Amino acid sequence: MAEVLVLVEAANGSLKKSTLELLTAARTLGEPSAVVIGAPGTAAALKDKLAEYGAAKVYVAESEEIDAYLVAPKAEVLAQIAKDAEPAAILVASNAENKEVAARTAFKLDSGFLADAVEITAEGSAKQSIFGGAVTVTSRVAKGVPVISLRANSVSAAPAPGTAEEVSVPVSLSEGAKAAKLLERVEEAKGSRPSLQDASVIVSGGRGVGSAENFSVVENVADSIGAAVGASRAATDAGWVPHQMQVGQTGVTVSPQLYIALGISGAIQHRAGMQTSKTIVAVNKDPEAPIFELADFGVVGDLFTVAPQLAEEVAKRKG
Numbered sequence: 335m336a337e338v339l340v341l342v343e344a345a346n347g348s349l350k351k352s353t354l355e356l357l358t359a360a361r362t363l364g365e366p367s368a369v370v371i372g373a374p375g376t377a378a379a380l381k382d383k384l385a386e387y388g389a390a391k392v393y394v395a396e397s398e399e400i401d402a403y404l405v406a407p408k409a410e411v412l413a414q415i416a417k418d419a420e421p422a423a424i425l426v427a428s429n430a431e432n433k434e435v436a437a438r439t440a441f442k443l444d445s446g447f448l449a450d451a452v453e454i455t456a457e458g459s460a461k462q463s464i465f466g467g468a469v470t471v472t473s474r475v476a477k478g479v480p481v482i483s484l485r486a487n488s489v490s491a492a493p494a495p496g497t498a499e500e501v502s503v504p505v506s507l508s509e510g511a512k513a514a515k516l517l518e519r520v521e522e523a524k525g526s527r528p529s530l531q532d533a534s535v536i537v538s539g540g541r542g543v544g545s546a547e548n549f550s551v552v553e554n555v556a557d558s559i560g561a562a563v564g565a566s567r568a569a570t571d572a573g574w575v576p577h578q579m580q581v582g583q584t585g586v587t588v589s590p591q592l593y594i595a596l597g598i599s600g601a602i603q604h605r606a607g608m609q610t611s612k613t614i615v616a617v618n619k620d621p622e623a624p625i626f627e628l629a630d631f632g633v634v635g636d637l638f639t640v641a642p643q644l645a646e647e648v649a650k651r652k653g
Contacts, residue, residue, distance in 0.1 A: 336364040336422035337391070341371070341412060341435065343427055347379040351532050352427035352484075354491035357387040359454050359484055361494065364422040367391040368498070369415055371408050373401050377500070385498035387491065392498050393419075397505035399512070405431055406511040409438035415503060416443055416479055423458055428483035428587075429531055436481045445478025452488045452589060452610050463610055468602075485589045485610065486531050530581065533562035534591045536611075538581055539574075540566035540604075542597020542618060542637055546574040551641045552596050558645040558652075564588070564608075566598045582607035596637045600625025617641065 338360035343350040353368075360366035368389040370377040377394040384392055395411045412435065416424055424439065426432040428450050440447035451460035452470075459474040460482050474480070530536065537559070539552035549569070556563045564581040565574070581588055583606040593611035598604060600616070600623055608614070609628055616629035617637045626632045633640050 337367045337419050338364045339393075339412070339416060339419065339421045339424045340366055340368050340389070341408075341424070341426040341432065342368050342380065342384070343432070344370075344372075344376065344380055349380055349383050350427070351491060352429075352486050354383075354387050355486065355489045356425045356427060356484060357384070357389060358491050358494075359489045360423075360425055361388060362454055362456050363458060365390045366496065367393060367419065367421070369393045369395070369412060371395045371400055371411050373398060381498050381500070385496050386493050388494035388496040389498045390496045391501050393501045393503050395503040395505050397507075399507055400505065401516070403507075403512050403516055404514045405434045406438065406514065407505075407507050409435045409442065410507060410511045411503065411505060413439045413442035421479060423454075424479060424481045425454075426481070426483050428485045433483050436483050440478075440481040443479055443481070445481060446475035447481045447483075448473050448475065449483050450587065451482050451484050454482060454484065463606070485587065487534055487589045487591060487612075488610075527556065528560070528562045530562050530564055530579065530586045530588055533588070535559055535561035535594075536564050536581070536588055536590045536592070536608075537561045537594045537596065538564035538566065538598060538608075539569055539596045540598030541568040541572075542599075543569060543574065544597075546572075548638075549574050551638060555594065555596070555641050555645045555648075558648040561592075561594070562590075566601070566604050595625055595629070596641055598625055599623045600628060 340356045343353050357366045366388045368384045374396045426436045437447050448460040453461040537556035565579045570577045570580040582604040587607045589610040591612045593614045595616045614629045615631045616625040617633045617640045621634045
């Protein structure tokens with residue numbers, strides 16, 4: 335059975351959920367092999383979990399130089415592993431950094447890159463949403479090893495024991511890979527809520543929220559169900575919440591199990607960033623709001639009445 339390389343993502347010594355989803359998706363194409371690229375000692379804390387989710391091999395490429403530069407070293411190492419392993423495909427999580435790594439890797443392999451897949455088939459093709467989410471297509475790389483980025487929450491992570499045989503990979507970077515050096519890292523302050531890209535449940539607020547002070551209504555619903563908080567472009571442009579919270583074509587593209595839109599009309603820009611959500615619930619006082627065309631469940635009503643009732647009902651059921 336052919337190998338499928340999975341680029342591992344971790345934070346604070348723990349695997350990100352997106353990596354577990356990739357390992358699960360990789361089984362559709364062949365035998366998953368995890369690729370750990372990072373500073374010395376990175377792989378040791380991850381190996382058991384990688385084995386639990388089906389990694390037959392764990393390629394360990396560790397060097398102090400990896401984290402000293404931007405994405406080029408990761409692409410160079412990943413491409414070298416792929417040339418030696420001749421995998422059926424390479425899978426990465428769909429975020430800004432990984433998509434750049436994937437594109438560079440595909441170029442080095444003279445292959446093709448399929449971005450933002452929401453489903454991968456056994457034949458190596460990928461389903462994607464294009465033209466602002468108006469069309470869903472099935473794409474396939476014409477030659478070489480397909481490099482595919484998979485949106486978070488597109489696959490439900492499922493354990494499947496693997497041997498996780500460790501394969502040490504020597505790291506020797508070219509001068510080109512070291513052209514852009516990382517001078518400083520600034521850690522963004524994060525709260526207890528899940529991040530937008532990884533969250534399985536998201537509650538977003540839009541223009542209908544009315545003000546920054548009123549956004550607490552959205553946050554209360556999110557906190558009651560352990561969800562991430564998002565916003566439409568109108569809300570972020572108004573300065574009610576930071577731009578990092580924007581969901582949409584020019585913001586973060588998400589695909590959670592549940593997306594709750596409060597006071598969001600449903601402009602195409604916003605819909606393009608969330609319409610692959612598994613279940614969409616919309617609350618808007620305008621019965622003609624475009625968001626209702628997309629929603630699985632819709633409530634025509636005042637969000638300031640509906641949202642507190644929702645949070646209260648969730649609290650009751652938890653209790």
